[in-house]
Amino acid sequence: MKKHPNKDINDAVKYAVENGWEIVAPGSSSHAWARLKCPYNDPDCRCGKFCLESVWSTPRNPRNHAKAIRRIVDRCINKDSEQ
Numbered sequence: 001m002k003k004h005p006n007k008d009i010n011d012a013v014k015y016a017v018e019n020g021w022e023i024v025a026p027g028s029s030s031h032a033w034a035r036l037k038c039p040y041n042d043p044d045c046r047c048g049k050f051c052l053e054s055v056w057s058t059p060r061n062p063r064n065h066a067k068a069i070r071r072i073v074d075r076c077i078n079k080d081s082e083q
């Protein structure tokens, strides 16, 4: 697995992967380190937002960014288990 230079974010990415999320290439948007893709390709499952979350290489607040990543994963999983 690709490793993020920031420990908090790397842990959050690992958490996402453990929950079935996929790391996808950031494409042409160069500021993103990678993107995380939700395992449920379902219009009802959008994690409260989109099922694709960008992981920034150098966010202004890495700790908050890591938290946001975990939150989006939790929302997605919770939503799925409620059904």
Ligand SMILES: [Zn+2]
Pocket (backbone or CB within 6 Å): 038, 039, 040, 045, 046, 047, 050, 051, 076
């Ligand atoms: Zn989702």
